[in-house]
Amino acid sequence: xxxxxxxFRSLLRREILRFLRRxxxxxxxxxITNVLYFSVFGVILGERIDQIAGVPYILFILPGLVVLGAxxxxxxxxxxxxxxxxxxxxxxxxxxxxxxxRTMVGAYVLAAAIRGAIVGTLIALIGAFFxxxxxxxxxxxxxxxxxxxxxxAGLGVVAGLWADDFDDxxxxxxxxxxxxxxxxxxxxxxxxxxxxxxxxxxLNPMIYxxxxxxYGFLGVSEVDPNASLAVLSGLAIAVVGLDIVLFRRxxxxxx
Amino acid sequence: MESAIEIRDLRKxxxxxxxxxxxDLTVPEGSFFGLLGPNGAGKTTFINxxxxxxxxxxxxxxxxxxxxxxxxxxxxDRIGLAPQExxxxxFFPIHEVLExxxxxxxxxxxxxxxxxxxxxxxxxxxxxxxxxxxWLSGGMKRRFMLARALITEPDLLILDEPTAGVDVxxxxxxxxxxxxxxxxxxxxxxxxxxxxxxxRLCDEVAIxxxxxxxxxxxxxxxxxxxxxxxxxxxxxxxxxxxxxAALDDRVESVELDGTRLVVTARQGxxxxxxxxxxxxxxxxxxxxxxxxxxxxxxxxxEMTRAGEGRATPEVSSP
Numbered sequence: 001x002x003x004x005x006x007x008f009r010s011l012l013r014r015e016i017l018r019f020l021r022r023x024x025x026x027x028x029x030x031x032i033t034n035v036l037y038f039s040v041f042g043v044i045l046g047e048r049i050d051q052i053a054g055v056p057y058i059l060f061i062l063p064g065l066v067v068l069g070a071x072x073x074x075x076x077x078x079x080x081x082x083x084x085x086x087x088x089x090x091x092x093x094x095x096x097x098x099x100x101x102r103t104m105v106g107a108y109v110l111a112a113a114i115r116g117a118i119v120g121t122l123i124a125l126i127g128a129f130f131x132x133x134x135x136x137x138x139x140x141x142x143x144x145x146x147x148x149x150x151x152x153a154g155l156g157v158v159a160g161l162w163a164d165d166f167d168d169x170x171x172x173x174x175x176x177x178x179x180x181x182x183x184x185x186x187x188x189x190x191x192x193x194x195x196x197x198x199x200x201x202x203l204n205p206m207i208y209x210x211x212x213x214x215y216g217f218l219g220v221s222e223v224d225p226n227a228s229l230a231v232l233s234g235l236a237i238a239v240v241g242l243d244i245v246l247f248r249r250x251x252x253x254x255x
Numbered sequence: 256m257e258s259a260i261e262i263r264d265l266r267k268x269x270x271x272x273x274x275x276x277x278x279d280l281t282v283p284e285g286s287f288f289g290l291l292g293p294n295g296a297g298k299t300t301f302i303n304x305x306x307x308x309x310x311x312x313x314x315x316x317x318x319x320x321x322x323x324x325x326x327x328x329x330x331x332d333r334i335g336l337a338p339q340e341x342x343x344x345x346f347f348p349i350h351e352v353l354e355x356x357x358x359x360x361x362x363x364x365x366x367x368x369x370x371x372x373x374x375x376x377x378x379x380x381x382x383x384x385x386x387x388x389x390w391l392s393g394g395m396k397r398r399f400m401l402a403r404a405l406i407t408e409p410d411l412l413i414l415d416e417p418t419a420g421v422d423v424x425x426x427x428x429x430x431x432x433x434x435x436x437x438x439x440x441x442x443x444x445x446x447x448x449x450x451x452x453x454x455r456l457c458d459e460v461a462i463x464x465x466x467x468x469x470x471x472x473x474x475x476x477x478x479x480x481x482x483x484x485x486x487x488x489x490x491x492x493x494x495x496x497x498x499x500a501a502l503d504d505r506v507e508s509v510e511l512d513g514t515r516l517v518v519t520a521r522q523g524x525x526x527x528x529x530x531x532x533x534x535x536x537x538x539x540x541x542x543x544x545x546x547x548x549x550x551x552x553x554x555x556x557e558m559t560r561a562g563e564g565r566a567t568p569e570v571s572s573p
Contacts, residue, residue, distance in 0.1 A: 004359075004361055006358055006361045006362065006363055007358060007359045007360070007361055009358070010354075010355050010357075010358025010359055011355070011358070011359060013355075013358075014344075014347070014355045017347075018346060021346075085344075088342070088345065089340065089341075089342035090342050090343055090344040090345070092308060092338075092342045093342065093343070093344060093352070093355070093356055093359070093403075094359060095306075095307060095308060096306040096307060096308065096331055096334070096336055097331055097356070097359035097360060098327075098328040098329070098331045098332035098359070098360055098361070099328075099359050100328060250307075250310055253308075254303075254307060254308050254309055254310055255269070255303075255308070255309045255310070
């Protein structure tokens with residue numbers, strides 16, 4: 001059977017409608033959270049902090065907040081939807097269909113990446129109410145945005161297949177994802193860290209994501225953006241490939 | 256005739272538990288095939304292997320000639336499944352659930368909408384099309400499960416306990432719909448606890464127990480293997496009765512209680528004329544005669560009762 005375009009579009013549409021029809025769950029929380037971030041960290045505290053990397057503090061933290069919102073939402077979309085589908089067994093509607101495993105993964109990942117991109121854009125627009133936001137390297141911004149949302153949507157698939165309970169998803173989000181983001185250079189510059197800590201920080205993939213998106217917005221980065229892009233793209237391809245293998249093997253899906 | 260389902264030495268184990276233990280089965284294309292067995296016999300495991308929800312441990316399973324694992328897309332495109340457990344996406348109104356399902360099978364949106372309207376009307380819940388699944392009544396949920404299985408116009412319709420928990424009227428409506436589909440060429444694989452349902456609908460049934468196929472035959476053939484009671488009411492109490500056992504080896508026992516004579520025999524209907532003739536020749540006047548045919552349910556219980564430690568048969572009448 002050839003590539004099932006109609007099937008792909010049907011599943012993609014379903015997954016997009018699922019978050020578009022729940023704006024209070026999808027868009028309101030990041031809206032409120034980021035208004036608070038920009039108000040407290042950007043305006044109130046930011047006025048007491050000098051420029052970092054040659055830009056005002058509020059502008060410095062903006063790319064990191066965009067990354068935080070985008071990847072959290074991409075991750076949450078696939079992890080929750082796949083786990084919820086397993087929990088209530090309606091994922092069987094997809095699994096018993098003639099969709100190929102590549103198509104299933106592709107639709108789940110793309111829908112989640114789109115949600116991440118929408119939330120990332122929303123956060124950038126919120127930032128624009130507080131400060132003047134420019135995009136110095138638009139192509140880098142778009143490509144980094146696409147790669148990191150696909151990467152975390154792909155990781156969300158793994159989490160959704162692995163989880164046995166809703167607590168497992170909460171644990172991943174609160175105890176792994178969020179600390180990595182907060183220690184990923186969102187709120188501070190790498191140059192302000194002691195040498196050893198700075199070296200350890202480079203093991204955190206969030207550093208490359210935050211700096212890549214920062215390069216897109218501001219044209220400044222503390223790590224080489226091209227190297228970051230290459231590594232992150234490689235990771236995204238590997239993770240999506242892993243998703244397809246897990247679906248094919250029925251990991252978490254079939255007995 | 257081509258086989259809709261061809262199974263050879265199919266095995267599935269969960270650790271030490273052997274859910275399917277070398278199943279061999281052929282379901283002819285266009286047939287109405289029943290799969291009967293007590294709880295835990297392996298019926299749902301068998302079905303789930305066909306649609307990919309369970310991976311077989313060993314053996315060969317083909318649907319319309321396609322391997323269920325190597326050619327999974329071709330297999331799943333030909334199957335419509337109405338499972339016993341409700342596994343419906345509760346987020347969307349039911350018409351959208353059907354449109355999505357049609358889309359996964361490559362049916363374009365406009366055609367999917369038309370098909371949705373057709374199947375919802377066919378099962379009688381079109382006026383509920385904008386309702387979510389959770390808000391449907393129990394009977395409507397069962398109707399919807401059938402509608403979802405039909406949305407893709409499958410060549411093989413698998414119905415796992417399709418009438419569980421529905422009232423008599425709805426059961427008969429569902430039967431009519433399924434019979435109509437079968438007459439139009441759709442192969443039906445039915446599992447049911449309602450033995451009368453299999454007796455009435457199926458061309459052939461397989462009795463499955465402890466992961467093995469005990470027998471495959473038409474309901475009539477299976478019932479012939481059970482024993483019927485020929486109950487004869489005589490005018491006067493006889494001093495002796497003819498030796499019916501010597502008359503025919505199908506006779507298993509003869510009981511006389513006053514003027515009531517009960518001859519228990521296989522294929523009781525066929526030997527009744529001989530019983531009447533013998534009684535008449537012996538000068539007994541018959542005032543009433545009744546053949547109490549064995550039911551498929553009794554045969555089923557008898558077959559699945561054999562063997563220690565097996566699951567307890569759970570059968571019920573509609």
